[in-house]
Amino acid sequence: MKVKRSLLQLDFDEKIILFLHRHPFVFLKKSIGFLLLASLPFLGYFTFKIYFPSFLENKIIYPLLILFGSLWLIFIWISLFQSWIDYYFDIWVVTNKQIIDVDQVGLFNRTISKQPLSRVQDITVEIKGLFPTILKFGNIYIQTAGEKERFIFYDIKDPYEVARKINKLVSESLEKK
C-alpha cells in the first residue's frame, strides 16, 4: 500500500515496520448487512407480484415504486462504498520510532495520533467472540505515558504476533536510549 509519507509526517530515516488494517471479516459483516438492505426492493417487487399484482399494473404506483427502488439501491450502494472507505482508511502504522493511529470517522473527520515507542508502557491483546477466535483477529490495547494514554488497534489480524513485534520494537527503542 502506498500512503503519502508526508501525510503521516514521517522523518526521512523513519521506516514503516507494520501497516495494519482491520480484518476483512469486519467489512464483510457490514457488507452482508448492506446487501440485505439492497435486496429489499427485489423482495418488495416479488411480494407485490405474488400478493398484489394489481399494484404493479397501476399507472401511478408502478412508476413510484421504480423511482423508490432505484434511489434506494443507489443510496445503499454509495453507502457501502463510504463504509469501505471508512474501513480502508482506519489504519495503524508502527514505524521504528513511533506508533500512529489514523482514525477515519465519516467523510470529513480524520484524526492522526502519534506516540513514540519509548513511551509505550503496556500492550494487551484481546480476542473476543466466535469469529475472532476462529479467524484469529482481535484488539490490541497499547498503554502509553503520553497525552493519548491508550491506543487501540481494532480487529487486527494475528494480534499476538503484532503485539510481539511491537514489544520487540519498544525494547529496541529503549536500548537505543
Next chain:
Amino acid sequence: MITIPLFIFLIIYLALIFVCFIFLLFNLYHLFKFGILDLETVFVSFFFLAVLAIIVFVSYQQIVKIDWQQPFFSFKIPQFLKEIELPKINNFELLNIEF
C-alpha cells in the same frame, strides 16, 4: 381543473440522485487525496463505479418506458369558486387616488 403531473416525482428523484452523486464525488476526492493509490483501491473503486453504472442504466431503461406526463393528481375547481368575481384594480386607478 388543476393537474399535478407524475413528472414532479421524477424531478424530486433527479434532485436526490444529484445529492447522491455529490456524495460519491466527495468519496472519490477523499480516496485519491489521501494518497492510497494501490491496486486494491483502484480495483474496488472501479468495481463500485461499474455496479453503480449498471444500477443507473437499468433504472434509466425502466424510467424511459413510463409516461411521465400522465396526471398524478387532479383537482377540479368547484363551480362556486369560479363564479366569484375578484375586484379589478389597475395601476392607473391606483395612481389617481386623491387624498
